[in-house]
Amino acid sequence: MKKVVIGLLFFCFCLKLNAQEAEKSIYLFSYFKNNGQDGLHLAYSKDGLKWDALKNDQSFLKPTVSKDKLMRDPCIIRGGDGNFHMVWTVSWTDKTIGYAWSKDLVNWSEQVAIPVMAHEEGARNCWAPEITYDAAKKQYLIYWATTITGKFPETFSEKDNGYNHRMYYTLTKDFKKFSKTKLLYNPGFNVIDATILKDGKRFIMFAKDETREPAQKNLKVAYSKKLKGPYSNASEPITGKYWAEGPTVIKKNDTWIVYFDKYTLHQYGAISSKDLKNWDDISAQISLPKGIRHGSILTITEAELNKLK
Numbered sequence: 001m002k003k004v005v006i007g008l009l010f011f012c013f014c015l016k017l018n019a020q021e022a023e024k025s026i027y028l029f030s031y032f033k034n035n036g037q038d039g040l041h042l043a044y045s046k047d048g049l050k051w052d053a054l055k056n057d058q059s060f061l062k063p064t065v066s067k068d069k070l071m072r073d074p075c076i077i078r079g080g081d082g083n084f085h086m087v088w089t090v091s092w093t094d095k096t097i098g099y100a101w102s103k104d105l106v107n108w109s110e111q112v113a114i115p116v117m118a119h120e121e122g123a124r125n126c127w128a129p130e131i132t133y134d135a136a137k138k139q140y141l142i143y144w145a146t147t148i149t150g151k152f153p154e155t156f157s158e159k160d161n162g163y164n165h166r167m168y169y170t171l172t173k174d175f176k177k178f179s180k181t182k183l184l185y186n187p188g189f190n191v192i193d194a195t196i197l198k199d200g201k202r203f204i205m206f207a208k209d210e211t212r213e214p215a216q217k218n219l220k221v222a223y224s225k226k227l228k229g230p231y232s233n234a235s236e237p238i239t240g241k242y243w244a245e246g247p248t249v250i251k252k253n254d255t256w257i258v259y260f261d262k263y264t265l266h267q268y269g270a271i272s273s274k275d276l277k278n279w280d281d282i283s284a285q286i287s288l289p290k291g292i293r294h295g296s297i298l299t300i301t302e303a304e305l306n307k308l309k
Contacts, residue, residue, distance in 0.1 A: 072128075129143065147162075219258065243263060
């Protein structure tokens with residue numbers, strides 16, 4: 001009888017281990033290559049350091065919306081409904097962003113162009129949109145960078161083709177009806193590539209200071225008690241003496257890891273911190289697919305990864 005009980009306990013223990021293994025989170029990186037003309041690329045990692053491309057680094061989804069038909073800066077999140085929701089940059093000059101959803105990251109809905117800045121005559125672009133889900137309010141914040149001609153003259157520069165971005169947002173519960181577009185963040189400088197994460201009772205924004213004169217081109221951090229702000233003044237730069245853009249962030253145990261594109265060096269970089277103040281460069285520890293560009297990271301299950309494989 002004792003042997004039977006021990007055997008049953010061991011069997012239950014194995015079942016529990018298998019269940020835990022099945023639910024173990026996998027990191028999934030959504031990104032684009034070249035100009036984004038061939039669409040969505042995906043890579044996975046079990047440790048957040050070594051990343052392997054899926055599907056031989058071929059596109060999972062080809063872009064169909066806008067005159068330029070690009071899929072740059074793809075941002076995917078798992079929504080409150082359990083589905084995956086993605087937004088992306090459709091063009092260098094359009095006033096719209098792309099949107100599609102999926103249950104399994106393999107089969108995608110029809111692609112839609114959301115005219116987030118169509119009402120602004122002077123809007124020149126809609127770049128690097130992202131989504132953050134507000135579980136408390138059961139709604140999504142979609143945000144992106146836009147230059148509106150004539151706005152914020154105090155930071156205007158003829159450099160970088162006169163672009164002078166600020167972060168804007170819209171709210172939605174169903175990706176069919178959207179709130180009126182509003183200003184999300186004006187830190188007093190040209191800002192792009194924001195990504196926002198919830199940390200306890202606060203929200204953390206990582207963004208790029210795009211200032212050209214004198215050149216900043218680095219990443220900074222801001223905080224807010226509410227998802228849609230107001231956000232604090234930006235921190236001192238958290239990246240080094242190179243030009244960085246396109247941050248995407250994970251929190252692994254008690255360590256923050258920020259991945260970003262060292263775009264003038266044609267390399268990917270990463271920094272880590274436990275307190276969001278003191279940062280270590282861990283770029284030498286990461287390995288990513290060749291040619292990877294700006295994207296985002298989410299977590300999926302082993303079963304979802306197997307379907308992607």
